[in-house]
Amino acid sequence: MAAIAIAGAGLAGRLFAWALARAGHRVDVFDAAAGPDPAFDAQDAAAFSAAGMLSPLAEQEQGGDEIAALGWRSLALWPGIVAALPRPVPLQAEGSLLLSHRADLGAAQRSLMRMPGAEALDVDALRRHEPMLAPGLRGWLLPREGLIAPLPAMAALHAGAGATRWHWSRAIDQVLPGTLHFRDGGHWSGDWAIDTRGLGARPPLPLRGVRGEIVTLSLPAHGLRRPVRLLHPRHRVYLVPRARDEIVVGASEIESEDRSPVSLRSAVELMAAAQSVLPALSEARITRLDRHLRPAMPDNLPFTHHEPGLLRLNGLYRHGWLLAPALVERLLAEAALARIDDIAHSTHRDDPSGFVALETSR
Template identity: 45%
Template sequence: MNATPGRADAFPPQPSPQGGEGVREPASRSAVLTSPAGGGGREGDAPRIGIAGAGLAGRLLAWRLLRAGYVVELFDAHARADRSSAGPTAAAMLSPTAELAAADAGIHALGVASLSIWPQWLAELHAQTGREVYFRREGTLVVAHAADRGALDHYTALLRAHLPAGGEDASMQALGGKQISALEPLLAARFTQGLYLPQEGQLANDQLYAALAAALDAGLAACGGAWHEGAAIDVVEPAALVDTHGRRHGFDLAVDCRGIGARNGVPGLHGVRGEVLTVFAPGVSLRRPVRLIHPRYAIYVAPRPGGQFVVGATELDSEDAGPPTLRSTLELGSALYSLHPEFGEARVLRLAAALRPALPDHHPVAGLDAGGVWRINGLFRHGYLIAPALVRQVEQGIAEALGAPGPQTELRHAA
């Protein structure tokens, strides 16, 4: 994946949490944005924030802002239970090291930062809603068949070349057959060489979406906010959202989290098609995600609770959001079967495709654009890996712009 020049004029590159240029944000946040339509409410009320887009970034940001005491309204073109967008159509692997084969140090730094945020946020969600979200941090296993040893060597070299200085010993370990068998007994005697990336993790995105929906329902009801389903937003202004019927909804501040729906506001934004297969194989046991390296592709198999596995690999620069193709389905299925024959009896539960929002350089944007609009977009294939770091960055920027709500508001809306 070759990076191309990004839109530095609209989102000037800024250092990522641990160096690099993984995310663009504004150089300053000096203005307090107010709605010309009077959307800010009465003096002393909590600031009102409108969020366009209820995907992963939009839901996380809305939840964080509600917990901070803001009044939030969330708008989305789809129903909350819709599964056709990028967030529900993902394996939700948290793999900052594995992704270095196709990403840079900036994305890696955002991923490492997000890995430290996820446990805290999931604990807060559980305390607020009583819902458990499957989260494991037992690393990633990378393997290849003997005939594909060259592809594994190339992949290993890419990781080593892109890892931050001094990080190799902690981030990756070369394995022999016995070590692979010790980590994943299912794969005993099937692979003789591989890599272990011990710092990585995964979560169940369906459980996360359900927990966020419950938390948002409670928070929105408490503050007088709303979740507008089937309400597509056409234009995002600094302090207003304009829907496709021309209605203008005024706020103290508006945020654009529409993903691929923000093409009219984010130059260069385009869709990258991803396809995933979900199977039920109760007789198969894996403790951690496994990546199978092949000269033409690299598939991942991510275990889920209840004997389910999410399998993916395909990535096409295409805005076709139609059903998965026969070719990609055969590739996913045959690669899964080659990992272990027991997958041959797996039941197919879901076969889905979605468009991931991406920019030409495959870096995200998070912050104010040149027109004064707050945006989170361009997460590409790294949504769950980097979303918490981006959301926290924007949450902090909004607090600087609007000021934190007063103690009375915080107590009134506390979870």
Template identity: 70%
Template sequence: MARIVIAGAGLAGRLCAWALVRSGHAVTVCDPSPDAQPHFDGTGAAAFAAAGMLSPLAEQEQGGARVAAWGWRSLTLWAGLVQALRPAEVPFRRDGSLLLAHRSDLGAAQRILALIPGAQALDSNALHSLEPALVPGLHGWLLPGEGLIGPVAAMHALAQALTPAPTQSGISVDWRWGCPVLSVSPGQARLASGEWLRADWVIDTRGLGTAPDLPVRGVRGEIVTLSLPGHGLRRPVRLLHPRHRVYLVPRTDEELAVGASEIESGDRSPVSLRSAVELMAAAHSIVPALAEARILRLDRHLRPALPDNLPMTHHEPGLLRLNGLYRHGWLLAPALVEQLLAAAGLAQLHALVNVRPPSLSLSAP
């Protein structure tokens, strides 16, 4: 058994903790947030302010083959993880996703599609059969095998799995909420209080909290959560627009998320009127029924990105780092956590969720 300190209780930190305690290690998790819950105010874990699209084919456009390979691996791991958590409470589907374009934007869409091998063109009848809620006249392409996960539900399930009720025995971690980590080094973490936590291993998943030690920047994401009972959308869709990459993700039969993939800005202020109007107008242009949707929440966050927009994993005795998940956090985190913990000999995530071992082609950047 190893003593392990994890700096950061976002998605990567919670996945690491989940795998490590099930492998018999003693785990302490430190995070500046006051608790494990989302607050939707631009602070806390960026994973809460995400749509939860699992789109390895679509992300080839910017991430290339490595991001796609990690994404497919993560889809396999997510299937096992959700079953091991709360399958009735965590939305997870793999019915594919759709790329859409209005007729006037077809030229711009074709340039993007050239970078996405595997997209299957659909005629109007096939598109209507898959998604009858869409407005007629759209051009559509199916990305088979892609999926979605419910971010808030999954984050909650990970925390709950590591926090048994007082009357129950079970695997748990030592949560240190309201406890920022200022710096890490092999075998130790320095807290804002001045305390040093010493352990056999320190795992740094702090995202933007690692600056200036790492050249990490914030990429703003904005999301609108809508309620429309019986909206009818079954799959995540992306609208290929010359100025926006707007996505629309059905989380439940009543709730949907609308967002834009990335905004190069470190601004944490609330969503602007312009952004909100553009996002919702784009969504309404493809799903007319959204005219009657109700706005549940406008949210924003900064996602950690490195200069090349690819994730970084680092392994040395006593210290592991995972950062730069950019807009790919839910798509890449399980595969990268699996890879990092296996390299250190601390846990075999695939065995814990009963899936096949990873292929040798999943190499770190």
């Protein structure tokens, strides 16, 4: 059994804590946040302000083969992880849809050239998949892609991390092999230190923040069954069903480190694009406008580091929910600290698949 400290209680930090505690290690997690729940102030974990799309094919367009391969591995891991958690977490893998208005078909076709496996749908097939979509759209199915609900997943990972000790309001200044130094002058020493602080890890990591904006909408019986993305020359807008009466709408990336609230212009453009895809959204009610900065390296690829006594995971960019399980699995295996597959299979609940269907209209 090793004494392990984790710097950062975001998605990666909670996955590390869950796996390591289940493997029998003594785990302490330190974070600058006031507690485990989201504040939606653009200062807490970026994972709280994510859509939770699990889209290896769609992300292959810009992320390349490495991102796609890691994403497929995470999709294989998520069911076992979810099944091992003490609380249900909505998770599905029924595919996602790419959509384009006819005027933007040329730009869409160029994007699709970098997404092998996308299946073109004719008008009737598209309507069978998603009857509530606007007429006149062109669509492509991305098989086996899916989604996870971030807020229940973050809460379940926190609750399921066994005897892990959580230390809140503890800002970390430096992470070294087997050592954490705190901004208040204190320190922790043990066998392993794991750094998952996101933007808090700069310097020395050359990270930048990429702004993401997300709108949560309430609309009873909205009818959307699976995630959809609108392929557009200027906007990459996605719509993700969370429940029968809730949809989240977001834009993939804005190159800005502005943490201020969502602007009127941005909100109008985002929701107008979403309403052009799902006309019923005209009657939706806005329940939250949120934004956050996602940590990215200069090449937009994840950063991992392993040396004796120290692991680092950062730069997950807009792919946190897609990549985190595979990268945590890789680092834990390299350090010979835990095997996520073994933990998940030995602790799962009655449903061995791990999938909990979203309550969406059928």
